[in-house]
Amino acid sequence: MVSQKKNPLLYTELSSWWLLFTPTEEYQEEAAFYTKLFVEKSASPPRTLLELGSGGGNNASFMKNNFQMTLVDRSEDMIQVSQNQNPKCEHIIGDMRTVRLNRLFDGVFIHDAVAYMKSEQDLYDAMRTAYVHCRVGGIALFAPDFVRETFQPSTSHGGIDGAGRGIRYLEFAI
Numbered sequence: 305m306v307s308q309k310k311n312p313l314l315y316t317e318l319s320s321w322w323l324l325f326t327p328t329e330e331y332q333e334e335a336a337f338y339t340k341l342f343v344e345k346s347a348s349p350p351r352t353l354l355e356l357g358s359g360g361g362n363n364a365s366f367m368k369n370n371f372q373m374t375l376v377d378r379s380e381d382m383i384q385v386s387q388n389q390n391p392k393c394e395h396i397i398g399d400m401r402t403v404r405l406n407r408l409f410d411g412v413f414i415h416d417a418v419a420y421m422k423s424e425q426d427l428y429d430a431m432r433t434a435y436v437h438c439r440v441g442g443i444a445l446f447a448p449d450f451v452r453e454t455f456q457p458s459t460s461h462g463g464i465d466g467a468g469r470g471i472r473y474l475e476f477a478i
């Protein structure tokens with residue numbers, strides 16, 4: 305049982321805004337890049353993929369065309385958003401640091417959600433989860449938005465209109 309109390313508002317009460325905040329189509333290019341990495345770097349063709357911190361399932365909505373995906377997120381509301389756009393994917397509520405599915409996958413993927421691992425211990429635990437779910441010769445891919453070595457302060461903006469409502473935001477990465 306994963307407590308929902310610690311999940312940010314954006315991933316709970318405000319989750320119905322998620323796809324206006326970060327529209328699925330914006331993920332197409334990077335999802336293609338991650339797919340290519342899994343396919344090209346695997347010793348044998350990857351079929352099953354576990355994503356930890358899969359959120360609204362935006363990457364998965366493209367990657368599911370190439371892999372059988374199991375999507376894990378700690379927020380029930382975000383799992384619901386993902387289920388709506390990826391009804392055929394398996395969804396599991398779980399914490400990437402502790403979840404144990406007792407099976408192996410051809411690949412394990414943690415996208416931007418890895419940024420929520422704010423201590424070395426948390427990061428270690430998430431990487432261990434990836435390790436115990438990855439078959440021998442499989443690939444674990446961690447893709448944070450930023451890494452210290454290349455970080456540049458920046459501002460950006462985003463958001464779109466939807467049915468009867470819209471959202472716009474400014475982001476400061478400093």
Ligand SMILES: C[S@@+](CC[C@H](N)C(=O)[O-])C[C@H]1O[C@@H](n2cnc3c(N)ncnc32)[C@H](O)[C@@H]1O
Binds near residue numbers: 358382399415420
């Ligand atoms: C930015 S969203 C991920 C969006 C995702 N990359 C996509 O393609 O839609 C970040 C997600 O990480 C999840 N998250 C944060 N900490 C987590 C943890 N410890 N275990 C599992 N999920 C976590 C949040 O609930 C949220 O849904």
